[in-house]
Amino acid sequence: MAAGSTRLSKQTRREQLLDTAMTIVRAQGADGLTLVTLADAAGVSRPVVYDHFGTRSGLLLALYRRLDERHRAASAQALREAAPSVGEIARVMSTAYFACATDMPEWNAVSAALKGTPEMEEIQHEMLDGYRDWMAAALLPHSNLTLEALRLRCTGALGAAEAIAGELNRGQATAAEAVTALTDLIVGSV
Structure with missing residues (x-):
């Protein structure tokens, strides 16, 4: 163990490492985050970090899951x-969707660093399904659609949200415009 480190439970250590990883990503971007830089910044030995995450992709995936x-x-x-x-x-859902870009800038950096990895594709499908189901469950009492039809429309709204987020990220729309557009699409699809 590196000098100055404290013996923590495995879960507490993992949380401390993820906190430190988040700090690194905020300061240096995802490119600055490696298992070695994390060990150094957290004041632990490299084997401790390897034991928790295995690989840089494992670390980034854990960080992505935490953000989610x-x-x-x-x-x-x-x-x-x-x-x-x-x-x-619909307004709350829309605001929450776009909050990732404004309230969690690390989200985009970590996501970009994981692009193209098979694990990331699987996680993105899992997260999309979960978000779609959450939306459908909240909207179902306000809709005459079947749950299956509503879930499909929520999938469409999330596709639109992704496109609107692209416009927001390119400076082609404001956050307020993005929220209004997605809110209107959700209300119109219910």
């Missing part, structure tokens, strides 16, 4: 606090 968990928790909380109308639910 935080995003989902914040989205679920916002939805619980929303007025029970389709317009308000």
Whole structure:
């Protein structure tokens, strides 16, 4: 163990390493994050980091999952606090979707670093399915559609959200315009 490190439980150490990894990505981008730079920044030996993540891809995937968990928790909380109308639910969903770009800049950096890896493709499908199901469950009480039809429309709305996010990232739309456009699409599809 490196000098100055403290013995932590495995889960506590993993959280500390992910916190440190997030700090590195914020400061240097995903290119600055390696298992070696993480070990050095966290003040632990390299085998500790390798034991937790195995590879750089493993580290990036763990960081991506953590960001997704935080995003989902914040989205679920916002939805619980929303007025029970389709317009308000759609607005909360839209705001939550675009919050990734504004509130979690690390999301794009980590996502870009993982592009093209088979693990990332699998995780993105898993996350898309989860987000689609979350949307459909929240919208179902406000729709005459079957759950299957609503899920398909939510998939379409998420495809549109991705395209709108591209416009937002290129400076072709403001966050408010993006939220309004996606909200209108969701309401119109219900």
